[in-house]
Amino acid sequence: MSKLILSIIIAFSLGWLASTTLAQAPVVEQAQERISIFADAPDVPGPADVLSDNDVHVLPNKVEILQAGVIPAIFEDSNSMAPVLDTQTLALELAITNPNQVQVGDIVSYETPLAPGAFIVHRIVEIGFDDDGWYAVMKGDNLPTTDPGKVRQDQLRRKVIGILY
Numbered sequence: 001m002s003k004l005i006l007s008i009i010i011a012f013s014l015g016w017l018a019s020t021t022l023a024q025a026p027v028v029e030q031a032q033e034r035i036s037i038f039a040d041a042p043d044v045p046g047p048a049d050v051l052s053d054n055d056v057h058v059l060p061n062k063v064e065i066l067q068a069g070v071i072p073a074i075f076e077d078s079n080s081m082a083p084v085l086d087t088q089t090l091a092l093e094l095a096i097t098n099p100n101q102v103q104v105g106d107i108v109s110y111e112t113p114l115a116p117g118a119f120i121v122h123r124i125v126e127i128g129f130d131d132d133g134w135y136a137v138m139k140g141d142n143l144p145t146t147d148p149g150k151v152r153q154d155q156l157r158r159k160v161i162g163i164l165y
Contacts, residue, residue, distance in 0.1 A: 044105070045103070045104045045105030046105045047105050047106045047107060047160070047161075048102075048103045048105070048106055050067070050094065050159075050161040051065065051067055051161060051162070054066070055067050065092065065162075067094070067161075069094050069095055070092050070093070070094060070161070071092070071093055071094075071095075071158070072090060072091070072092060072093075073090070073091045073092070073093045073109075073158070073160075074088055074089070074090055074091075075087075075088070075089050075091065075121060078140075079142055080122065080140030080141070080142055080143050081107070081121060081122065081123075081140050081141050081142060082141070082142045083142075084107070084141055084163065085107075085121065085163070089163060089164075089165070090163075090164045091160045091162060091163045091164065092160070092161050092162035092163075092164070093109070093158035093159060093160055093161065094158060094159050094161055095157070095158055096108065096156040096157060096158060096159050098153075099127075099134045099136075099153045099156065101159060102124055102127070102136070102156065102159055103124065103127070104124050104125060104126065104127055105123065105124065106123065106124050106159055106160070107121060107122070107123050107124075107159070107160040108121070108122070108123075108124060108136075108138075108156055108157070108158065108159050108160070109121045109156075109157045109158045109160075110122075110138065110151050110155045110156050110157055111155050111157060112147075112149065112151070112155060114148060114149070119157060120138070120147065121160070122138040122139055122140045122141075122147060123138065123139055123140070123141055124136045124137070124138060125137050125138065125139045125146060126146075130150070132150075132152070133152070133153070134152065134153050135150035135151060135152055136150070136151045136156075137150060137151070138151055
């Protein structure tokens with residue numbers, strides 16, 4: 001009798017194991033199909049890496065960043081860069097001294113005569129040269145159009161190199 005019960009338990013277990021394994025196959029295929037949707041997403045330039053793995057040390061009670069000139073920045077909320085930057089978002093920035101320090105995809109602060117005394121913090125979406133020299137076209141991530149006018153080298157202030165949430 002105990003052999004019969006043992007045989008039934010083994011048969012049941014093997015049947016259950018086979019059915020759950022086979023039932024997982026469509027789930028895996030569906031997950032792969034969902035992931036492949038993202039493979040067709042357009043490549044959007046992101047910020048350039050400034051720090052290497054060796055520049056950041058995470059210790060039990062602090063984080064050390066071994067990069068000269070890093071300053072903290074806290075942003076006001078205009079919703080132009082939502083959801084990346086929001087009210088009181090803390091970021092790390094470096095001063096821009098040369099336009100070679102920036103590329104398309106970087107988030108930078110700049111001054112413009114259109115907003116005297118204020119810094120605009122937007123993403124670079126285009127870099128080029130014209131009769132007046134180097135320029136960048138800026139856009140807030142949450143805005144439908146680019147900022148008015150071209151931003152010149154002397155208007156650039158800082159580049160965001162890290163965002164802490």
